[in-house]
Amino acid sequence: xxxxxxxxxxxxxxxxxxxxxxxxLISTAGVIAYxxxxxxxxxxxxxxxxxxxxxxxxxxxDVPMTPARAPAQQAYDVAAKDIANALxxxxxxxxxxxxxxxxxxxxxxxxxxLSDRFxxxxxxxxxxxTACAARTKMPLVARNERLTILPGPLPEDxxxxxxxxxxxxxxxxxxxxxxxxxNVIDGLGLIDQATYIERASLPEERISPLAxxxxxxxxxxxxxxxxxxxxxx
Amino acid sequence: xxxxxxxxxxxxxxxxxxxxxxxxLISTAGVIAYxxxxxxxxxxxxxxxxxxxxxxxxxxxDVPMTPARAPAQQAYDVAAKDIANALxxxxxxxxxxxxxxxxxxxxxxxxxxLSDRFxxxxxxxxxxxTACAARTKMPLVARNERLTILPGPLPEDxxxxxxxxxxxxxxxxxxxxxxxxxNVIDGLGLIDQATYIERASLPEERISPLAxxxxxxxxxxxxxxxxxxxxxx
Numbered sequence: 050x051x052x053x054x055x056x057x058x059x060x061x062x063x064x065x066x067x068x069x070x071x072x073x074l075i076s077t078a079g080v081i082a083y084x085x086x087x088x089x090x091x092x093x094x095x096x097x098x099x100x101x102x103x104x105x106x107x108x109x110x111d112v113p114m115t116p117a118r119a120p121a122q123q124a125y126d127v128a129a130k131d132i133a134n135a136l137x138x139x140x141x142x143x144x145x146x147x148x149x150x151x152x153x154x155x156x157x158x159x160x161x162x163l164s165d166r167f168x169x170x171x172x173x174x175x176x177x178x179t180a181c182a183a184r185t186k187m188p189l190v191a192r193n194e195r196l197t198i199l200p201g202p203l204p205e206d207x208x209x210x211x212x213x214x215x216x217x218x219x220x221x222x223x224x225x226x227x228x229x230x231x232n233v234i235d236g237l238g239l240i241d242q243a244t245y246i247e248r249a250s251l252p253e254e255r256i257s258p259l260a261x262x263x264x265x266x267x268x269x270x271x272x273x274x275x276x277x278x279x280x281x282x
Numbered sequence: 283x284x285x286x287x288x289x290x291x292x293x294x295x296x297x298x299x300x301x302x303x304x305x306x307l308i309s310t311a312g313v314i315a316y317x318x319x320x321x322x323x324x325x326x327x328x329x330x331x332x333x334x335x336x337x338x339x340x341x342x343x344d345v346p347m348t349p350a351r352a353p354a355q356q357a358y359d360v361a362a363k364d365i366a367n368a369l370x371x372x373x374x375x376x377x378x379x380x381x382x383x384x385x386x387x388x389x390x391x392x393x394x395x396l397s398d399r400f401x402x403x404x405x406x407x408x409x410x411x412t413a414c415a416a417r418t419k420m421p422l423v424a425r426n427e428r429l430t431i432l433p434g435p436l437p438e439d440x441x442x443x444x445x446x447x448x449x450x451x452x453x454x455x456x457x458x459x460x461x462x463x464x465n466v467i468d469g470l471g472l473i474d475q476a477t478y479i480e481r482a483s484l485p486e487e488r489i490s491p492l493a494x495x496x497x498x499x500x501x502x503x504x505x506x507x508x509x510x511x512x513x514x515x
Contacts, residue, residue, distance in 0.1 A: 073298075
């Protein structure tokens with residue numbers, strides 16, 4: 050009997066926002082797997098650190114920092130082989146995922162390689178989108194409002210068109226695209242309704258009006274924009 | 283010293299998808315509040331039931347079943363008064379919210395009435411969007427893909443335009459709008475990429491291709507549509 054591959058969402062960063070199910074799976078795991086950036090720290094492992102029991106086997110997925118596609122995908126090829134060996138030996142493998150595994154998560158690369166051969170189960174997690182809304186106290190969407198989620202690297206005309214078509218917009222992966230995104234939102238006359246958030250729910254969290262956001266934003270940053278939801282009082 | 287108003291997300295329905303923080307707040311609460319539909323069952327309370335300690339004071343918000351705006355808002359006026367009294371007496375009040383409080387959640391009506399007078403804290407929860415993706419094993423968005431979240435009651439032309447502008451679409455609150463939505467998706471030639479899910483993560487969960495979905499869908503149902511995300515192998 051082969052083991053089961055679990056893709057486990059850990060939420061936005063605060064370990065207290067891990068679900069009961071994820072916490073139980075991690076604390077009783079025989080084998081865990083997680084990505085690291087260029088062999089350095091793993092944000093996913095850091096979120097779950099207090100739940101990992103001594104003696105748990107750890108499979109590190111060392112993802113190289115390069116814009117090229119092939120080296121990262123080779124890292125997932127290697128990891129998928131290690132994970133497949135553990136699954137074939139009858140062990141369950143708990144893959145730690147920042148946020149939610151299927152919401153811009155790198156777990157998808159393992160899922161694509163392994164889900165046709167092994168049982169898989171996905172444990173959803175709190176996404177950074179609702180975590181940022183909670184921290185900034187900005188209700189996202191009510192009643193029949195539309196929410197659009199956009200990655201910051203999209204081109205300006207695409208961002209403009211999509212922002213125009215929704216009451217609320219969350220722009221992910223802001224990072225070095227901040228100036229471009231700010232120009233787009235300013236051009237639409239919406240800058241006073243936009244808030245910048247980095248590292249939501251973590252001790253180093255930072256929140257400011259978009260107009261005062263730093264020019265060099267980290268990867269884990271977001272812009273939330275709401276066009277004045279009707280509070281229906 | 284007044285108490286704090288907590289809006290606590292409970293996730294999509296499986297009590298195991300409650301976060302550690304929400305579980306702790308609920309199990310140690312002195313006062314909880316939750317909506318009920320027309321004085322009947324409360325879905326929110328049912329999700330949290332096993333965490334509620336004996337002797338916890340419960341404030342029921344009996345929301346009438348009517349399309350009119352005023353009666354429901356009067357129910358929130360009444361509840362806001364009860365909750366304000368508890369907060370003024372120095373008690374914390376834990377409001378139980380299906381899913382996430384700021385993601386189509388009725389907690390927003392209490393937040394709008396009370397957040398200017400009392401300390402508030404929002405605990406984000408797992409939304410039905412990522413829960414449905416997890417259960418159907420459909421990765422939602424990767425890399426620079428766009429996700430649009432639409433409420434089913436929107437008119438056909440609006441649904442059509444928004445579906446065309448995103449790689450992945452989640453349509454919430456399907457209910458009696460199912461035929462209309464199916465026609466729109468069929469007209470766009472996308473019906474084979476669409477999946478219907480009701481009551482995700484609960485024992486009575488039901489998943490089917492959209493083409494075979496029931497004509498009478500419950501309120502807690504969703505359609506997920508992905509236009510073939512690139513697995514990047």
